Structure formats: structure tokens, C-alpha cells
Amino acid sequence: MDQLALIVGLLLATVVAVGLGDRLRLPYPVLMLLLAVALTFIPGFPDLEIPPELILPIFLPPLLFATAQRSSWAVFRVRWRTLIMLAVALVVLSTAVVAGAAWLMIPGIGIPAAIALGAMVAPPDPVAVESVAGRVHMPRRLITVLQSEGLFNDAAAIVIFQAAVAAAVEGTKIGPDVVLKFVVGAALAVVVGIAMGWLTSLITRLVASMVARSAVTLVVPFASYILAEEFHASGVIAVVVTALEMQRHARPQDAAERVTRTAFWDVVELLVTGLAFGLVGLEIQDVIRTEGSAVLGMVGTAVVVCILVFAVRFGWLGLLALSARKRKNVLQPTSAKEVLILTWCGMRGLATLALALALPLTLADGTPFPARDQLLVIACAVLLATLVLPGLTLPWLMKVLKASQDGTEERDAARVLARRAQAAAVAALKDHELVKELPPEKVALVKEKMTRLHAELLDGSLRNESLAEKRERGRELAITVQTIALDAARQEVVAARNEPDTDPEVADRVLRQLDLRTMIMPE
Structure with a gap:
């Protein structure tokens, strides 16, 4: 009963955070995270126990689906270069740099565990970014860049993380088969997504009840994710493709259904987002409470990793800005101002937390996973540094840079x-x-x-x-x-x-x- 009461309380707190965020002109996901952290200081406050392996399947499908519904296949055909350079290349680069730094600074961590840390902190969270960017009237083109990145970067990070953890547990090395695994997994996920999109469109044509047709769209993201994972494909990509296919099959005459579905998904996205970031806050405090005074000794490494995460993103976006000027690619940053804004919007969130909590406790031989506690602390530090700090200061930055648009x-x-x-x-x-x-x-x-x-x-x-x-x-x-x-x-x-x-x-x-x-x- 305590678990149910806590979930209901977080949902109610989400509504309050939205209202407070509107008054203070602050993103409600950040307020939910801070509120959840503050609540855990109350004596006797219950813990929300969700198995780590269920965090991504519970929260990612509806949030990715809600975001992907606002896009289309045609746009992705235009954004393909941005998609590859940010959702794949930047994730790989961030993983490599952070892994190298962790391997040098953390004694006995080993290369596979260091790579796992890099994959945990590499992907920005599309939900947090969109919530913050829309509130500060960011130029539409920059929001497009962030959306393109956020829909697929989790897939690359998850594949790298799973390969690194498997190598650490079994005591093997990470080989080039990771690339093949990602490509094959992505291809299978596209097939699953297209099939689920077609099947959903068929179901909505056969079902007479408008309420039932809207309800189907809530079930489909989870079904796509689970089915893709069963085929060892990317559940993230499958969910995004399903949403794009459903939009492609949309019929002009379904006016009432579109209005009903939009209102339905606005509510779902708001509540799930609030609950997810409330969970992030609860888990951060739990990690800090578990580690106790040992956290202080890990601060130095965590600060270095946080700086590297920002620096790598800034440098990579700067290179893209230079190439965009030559190619006149409007879907990449084109100035130092835009590079700074997009760097500040590289907010980590749910995927970082879920991957951190998914770290196994022991290796195959029963020994503890290398530096697991320190990896958790570093992941939480990156999450706080990239989410809370930018989330609270982005309106000020946009004002200083005079980058906001009037619509x-x-x-x-x-x-x-x-x-x-x-x-x-x-x-x-x-x-x-x-x-x-x-x-x-x-x-x-x-x-x-x-x-x-x-x-x-x-x-x-x-x-x-x-x-x-x-x-x-x-x-x-x-x-x-x-x-x-x-x-x-x-x-x-x-x-x-x-x-x-x-x-x-x-x-x-x-x-x-x-x-x-x-x-x-x-x-």
C-alpha cells in the first residue's frame, strides 16, 4: 500500500509542479526531481522499489511514442545527417572520452566497466530537453535538432552498455561485433515498428469505439518495445518507427479521433514524465544515502566526468557548426551562440538513471562488479549537473544571448x-x-x-x-x-x-x- 500511495503522491506532485513551473517559468521535470529529493529527507518516507530491468520498459515506450508522434518520416529523410552525427557519433565519442578518463582515474575499474560508465552518461534525455526548450521560446530549428538527437541516441547507448556489461561480467573483450549488433538490431527494430504501425492502423479501422481506438495507442508502444527486445532488436527504435508509421497511415477524416487522442496523450505524457523524474530524484537520494560519507571521496572524479561531458558535446557541436556553414545545412548549429545553447541542452535523464541501476552486483565468478558504487555516484552527478543546472539557467542564457524567438x-x-x-x-x-x-x-x-x-x-x-x-x-x-x-x-x-x-x-x-x-x- 505504501508503494501505491507513493505513486499516487508523485502523480499529484506532478500536477502541482506543472502549476508552479508555469508561475516560476521553470521546467516541471526539474522541479519534480528536486521535490522528490527533498521528500526523501522526511523521516520514515517510503522507498519506491522498481526492479532496474523494468525502468526502461515502463517509462521509455510512452515517452518516446509521445515525442515521435510529433514528427514524420519525411522530416527524418531530411535530418539523416544530423541524426547520424548526434544520435550515434556523439554518443560513441562521449562514451570513449568518459571511458578513457574513468579508466585512468578509478583504480582497477577495467576497460569494459569504464565503457559501461561512458554509455550511461552519453545520451541526452529527449523528454527533459523538449520540456525545457519549449518553455524558453527556443528557435524551432534548434528544437528540431534536439528532437532528432533524442529519439534515437538511447538505442546506441543501450547497445554499447549491454556489450560492455556482458564483457565485464564474462571477463571478455569488446569487439567490432558491437557495430554489427547495433546495425542488425536497428534493422530488425524498423521491421517490428513498421509491422506494429500497420497492425495498429488496421485495428483502429476495425474497432468502432473511439475510446477503444485511443486506448490501443497506449498499449502499442509497450507491445513494440517488448516484441523488439524479444527479437534482440532495439525497443527504442521500434517504438519510434511505430509512432511514425501510425502518423503516416493517419486518415484525414478521423477528426474526432485525433482530438480525443491528442488530449489523451497530453495527459499521459505529463503524468508519466512527472513520475519518471520523481523516480530519478528518489533514486539519487537513495544512492547518496547508501554510500554515505564515501560519496565525498568520489566527488573529484565525478566533477571531471561532468566537465568532460559538457566539453565533448561543445567540441563536437562546434565541428558540426563549421561543416554546416560550408554545406548550408540548416538542421545543424551554424554559430557559436547555437553551439552553446545546444551544449547546455544536453540534459541527461531517465536512460542514464536506468542504465546505472541496471549495473549487476557481481561478475560471473561472484566477485563484486568493479567500482559499481562509484559508477552510480558519477552517473547521478552527471544527471544532476546536466539536468538541474541547465534546466534552471537556460531561460537566463537565452535572454543573455538574445536567442529567444517570438513565434x-x-x-x-x-x-x-x-x-x-x-x-x-x-x-x-x-x-x-x-x-x-x-x-x-x-x-x-x-x-x-x-x-x-x-x-x-x-x-x-x-x-x-x-x-x-x-x-x-x-x-x-x-x-x-x-x-x-x-x-x-x-x-x-x-x-x-x-x-x-x-x-x-x-x-x-x-x-x-x-x-x-x-x-x-x-x-
Whole structure:
């Protein structure tokens, strides 16, 4: 009962943290982490005992799925270079540098255990980054870079970590087969994700209940993750691919389902994020309490590793900025200002904690895992340094660098999509037999409705006509006209969402206005 009460308490604390974060203009995941750490100082406070091997399968699938739903395949075709350089190459480089430093500073650690530490602290957390970046009005292009990195870097880190731990436990060496394992695992994960995406789309077409169709989307991420892991593939990649496939199969006419599903996932993402970072705070305090005064002797090594994590990221992003200037690649940092911002946004989170807790207690021969306690302390130190410090100071940094945007770029993109939707609606009406037979006054009414539709898509207003007015203008005709127009407009925005030059999140906002406009229409 204590475990259940603690979970409910953390969920309630998440709601409070969101409200407090809005008032203080601070990211609620950071507030949840600090709150959880503070709670553990209360005498008799219960421990939340979750087996380490279950932390990633419980929290990663829904959080990755929620983030991936805001992207599209077309965007990843454009971002492939950024994806490889950040989600794979930077993870490998960070792992190597941290492993080298740990091997030199920690007596008797061994190369495999040192590599395991490097893999633990290498991947930034996409959930923490997105929560912080959106609040400070970061340029949309930089958020795109961070999203591209965050969706796949866990996969590379987990493969390296598992290979390093296996080598440490068995007393063997890490060979080049790690690369082959990652490639094969990624390929199998893509197959699993595509299959699950297709199967989910089929199920949602067969199930009549809108509530049940939304509920299916909560089950699917876990199913994809578990199925991929059973095939020794990457559960992370499988979940992301499943979300992308479901978006690719989305139908323009599913307006009510999209609105319901979006609201449902907003709640799920908020509560799971709060619970996850609350767990991070509880585990950090538990590690500190377990190690006691021995933690002080590990501070020096932890500080060096924290500095290296920031330095490697800054140096690598600086090299990418130089290459981006030559290639004019807008999906990479292009200035020292952007390099500094992206470096500061390299926040570690749930994956770092889960991998640290997944370290085995002993080796195959029964001896203790090399420097396990110190590795836990270092991982927690990196987590705190990269999450709490940047999370609390990023608004100040953005203000000093004058890097915040007022949303003009997104509004311009929404305006372009709104015009496309309006043009598609008008074209559909011109080609429809019903409209061709309308008298001149009714044609004028159609044009007026299309003008109002364009305005609604831009400012989000949803004006509804009175029943009397609809009767005066021809209720049935007006409804038919609006249905034809809105169907064509939604079709155009859904098609645009899958285009490389379209920001999926902007398209989703315009599509939401069309969906809401459709739902308020009378039957």
C-alpha cells in the first residue's frame, strides 16, 4: 500500500509542479526531481522499489511514442545527417572520452566497466530537453535538432552498455561485433515498428469505439518495445518507427479521433514524465544515502566526468557548426551562440538513471562488479549537473544571448498551410456538382465561409453561427458545403505534413483547428 500511495503522491506532485513551473517559468521535470529529493529527507518516507530491468520498459515506450508522434518520416529523410552525427557519433565519442578518463582515474575499474560508465552518461534525455526548450521560446530549428538527437541516441547507448556489461561480467573483450549488433538490431527494430504501425492502423479501422481506438495507442508502444527486445532488436527504435508509421497511415477524416487522442496523450505524457523524474530524484537520494560519507571521496572524479561531458558535446557541436556553414545545412548549429545553447541542452535523464541501476552486483565468478558504487555516484552527478543546472539557467542564457524567438517563424508556416487548406477547400467546392448548381447568393455565402475558415486556422477562433442564422441561410446546404470544404482542407494538411519542408508540429496545430471546426458542426 505504501508503494501505491507513493505513486499516487508523485502523480499529484506532478500536477502541482506543472502549476508552479508555469508561475516560476521553470521546467516541471526539474522541479519534480528536486521535490522528490527533498521528500526523501522526511523521516520514515517510503522507498519506491522498481526492479532496474523494468525502468526502461515502463517509462521509455510512452515517452518516446509521445515525442515521435510529433514528427514524420519525411522530416527524418531530411535530418539523416544530423541524426547520424548526434544520435550515434556523439554518443560513441562521449562514451570513449568518459571511458578513457574513468579508466585512468578509478583504480582497477577495467576497460569494459569504464565503457559501461561512458554509455550511461552519453545520451541526452529527449523528454527533459523538449520540456525545457519549449518553455524558453527556443528557435524551432534548434528544437528540431534536439528532437532528432533524442529519439534515437538511447538505442546506441543501450547497445554499447549491454556489450560492455556482458564483457565485464564474462571477463571478455569488446569487439567490432558491437557495430554489427547495433546495425542488425536497428534493422530488425524498423521491421517490428513498421509491422506494429500497420497492425495498429488496421485495428483502429476495425474497432468502432473511439475510446477503444485511443486506448490501443497506449498499449502499442509497450507491445513494440517488448516484441523488439524479444527479437534482440532495439525497443527504442521500434517504438519510434511505430509512432511514425501510425502518423503516416493517419486518415484525414478521423477528426474526432485525433482530438480525443491528442488530449489523451497530453495527459499521459505529463503524468508519466512527472513520475519518471520523481523516480530519478528518489533514486539519487537513495544512492547518496547508501554510500554515505564515501560519496565525498568520489566527488573529484565525478566533477571531471561532468566537465568532460559538457566539453565533448561543445567540441563536437562546434565541428558540426563549421561543416554546416560550408554545406548550408540548416538542421545543424551554424554559430557559436547555437553551439552553446545546444551544449547546455544536453540534459541527461531517465536512460542514464536506468542504465546505472541496471549495473549487476557481481561478475560471473561472484566477485563484486568493479567500482559499481562509484559508477552510480558519477552517473547521478552527471544527471544532476546536466539536468538541474541547465534546466534552471537556460531561460537566463537565452535572454543573455538574445536567442529567444517570438513565434513569427511558426506563424508564417501556419499561414502558408492555412492558405493551402483554404485553396484546397475552394477547389473542391468548385468541382462539386452541388456548388455548380448554386444561385449567386449561395456562391457568395460559400466564399464568405472559406474566408472565415482561413481566419480560424490562423488565430484558432471557433465561431459558431446561431441556429436562426443557419436556418435563414439554408441549414442543410451550409452543412454540406462546410463538410466538403473541411474534408478537402484536412486532406491537404495531412498531405503537407508528410512533406520534407513542413514542420509536423505546425501542421498538427492547423489540422487541430480543422478537426475542432469539424466537430462543432451539427449532424
